[in-house]
Amino acid sequence: DADVTQTPRNRITKTGKRIMLECSQTKGHDRMYWYRQDPGLGLRLIYYSFDVKDINKGEISDGYSVSRQAQAKFSLSLESAIPNQTALYFCATSGTAQGELFFGEGSRLTVL
């Protein structure tokens, strides 16, 4: 089993719908991240959390919210999805101040 698990792996939804992407990890890491990848734009940070009570905005947080339910769980919500949120979303963890990242398998979201 993967150390960082994302669900769902693929999702097609309609404009205006609420969507939640979930991430769980068994690495025991405190730090968790949500990234978005668009073709030609690389990976951009949406939100990050350094522990259960710590939530921070990244580069592109507008239109997104997150919840850190436990050390091992970090979910990303799109309250009202729009087509330009169509992208590949990654959850990542890191365990130390040196920042080595470990990624989940990705969640491909299509908003029609």
Place this chain on the structure above:
Amino acid sequence: GIQVEQSPPDLILQEGANSTLRCNFSDSVNNLQWFHQNPWGQLINLFYIPSGTKQNGRLSATTVATERYSLLYISSSQTTDSGVYFCAVWTGGFKTIFGAGTRLFVKA
């Protein structure tokens, strides 16, 4: 902010050939990682290499932190090596900076 540049942007190899991918960065970094994104989109950790040289099978990497570059060597390439190779640097705090990637296609 720090700039991360990867070269070449695209690379086509015949199976069995060797290649070198380069990552230049514009300032001092605390760590550097290489990732492989396979055709299914998965990001796979290859190396965590803030300095020095590491090897893992047919892949090896060298980071010369004082000269602000890292190299990824792929020897005896296979079709399964196809995908995009990213380097990423961390300068402290929360932010990891990713390069734009090198897209590799290995022909059978």
